[in-house]
Amino acid sequence: MSDSKSLHDRIARHIIDVPRSGIRDFFDIVSTRKDIISLGIGEPDFDAPWHIREATIFALERGASSYTSNLGLLKLRKAVSAYIERTFGLAYSAKTEIIITVGVSEAMDLAVRAILNPGEEVLYHAPCFVSYAPVITFAGGKPVCIETRMEDDFQLSAAAVEEKITPRTKALILNYPNNPTGAVLPMEKLEKIAEVIVRHDLLVIADEIYSELIYEDKISSIAALPGMRDRTIFLHGFSKAWAMTGFRMGYACAPPPLTEAMMKIHQYTMMCASTPSQEAAIEALQQPEVDIRSMHDAYLKRRNYIYNSFHEMGLPCFKPGGAFYAFPYIGDSGLSSYDFAMRLLDEENVAAVPGTAFGACGEGFLRCSYSTSLENIKEAMVRLERFIQRLQK
């Protein structure tokens, strides 16, 4: 019958045109398999620290089941303000410059929607998190991709940014430490990019979700550079460093007019972020350094292990400086990313996400998350090496 066709026809054109996330497709295949070792996990393998979960339960016992202010609990915004100041050297007013969101995903959507007029362009670097381009498209904007390469350690250059700027360019989305590459951006590159942004009078949306998970460099944000605070929307949250993905706790910090604009969208679409989760986030900011340290150290050891393993098996991989991903080059196998990932899954029961799920320039790469136990990583490396040796025969 024509029923489904007519429904299809009724879906907004700009939604139909956006493809499903490549991760989603791969997930559907992987979820049918049993006993696999997964290097495909884009979230911490740790549970949120117990004191945070316990505080959430206590908050619920006290009756934390009602709405909060649209911007979020003031106590939480104050704690966020203090944490950002201490960690990034950035001062934001808890009353007018911080909004608590449902994860950074919502914050990203708010930021993009708050600034875009139809047809305006947003630059983003790829390989990147799956949502940037779709969110820009949903907001009526035009996503403009800047490809980064392994030879440049997947670092974005100011020249590459400048090359893509047009009169319609509104903003640049910046995400370092990066998902899926694990790349970080050194200060001198950040400064050069900031200089271009100021010269062309653009905005920056800084996705800082992996900030704390940085191994050799120091935590920094473009927002803290001269002239940048007032043209940056600073996005951060609790998902990665605190292992709180399921709490869906993020926030956006920006000068009052931008925060007010984001608040309007949030107010009419989300009302407020979950109250128990906001209570959890308050607890998470009681001793962040203690909570983060042990997980950070575990990731670092695993990063070394997986990077050294790739090296030993002759798989080219740049050394990831942050997040919990390694992005080895598997192009020498002669297989596409997708075929490599599928065969690795079929033949060795190891799941890793094809690089193409993070943009076309991810072709030839495989995202291997080391957010899994060392035991799993060790076994996965044994299997991966066996697989590669078989391919070479």
Add this chain to the structure above:
Amino acid sequence: MDQLLQLLKENALETAEDMGKMLNMSAEDVRAKIKDYEDQDIIRGYQAILDEDKLDINQVRAAIEVKVTPERQGGFNQIAQRISRFDEVESLFLMSGTYDLLLFVNGPDLRNVASFVSEKLATMDGVTATATHFMLKTYKSFGVLMEKEDEYERLKVSP
């Protein structure tokens, strides 16, 4: 704490090769460093963490609070060392608070532990009072939860 010691505390059976990979050191360097820690008496031994409740062994464990009179020379050290030499004593700590020494003792049965307390411990010069608490069940030991919970299922693949 040194990351190598941290790794050993988590799993002393980890191979030098794997630890080296995690710490960007050669296996030889890892072995040498461990030897060094052993020579310096920083690493004092390696033991397995057991769920002893699961073993069919007759064993009684107790925590004993002990009040002592510190000696003019040597303070608590002398008496603490004397007590710690008994095989029954698994661990012994000098404590702040309402008592001075905390002992964890181990014996084949209740009578054995009771007689250790009444005949050996309480009768020592300097010991003024003891309070014995028998352990009923172990929930967590050396940072390990004894009751294994099913892991909450995570997505196998996520962005």
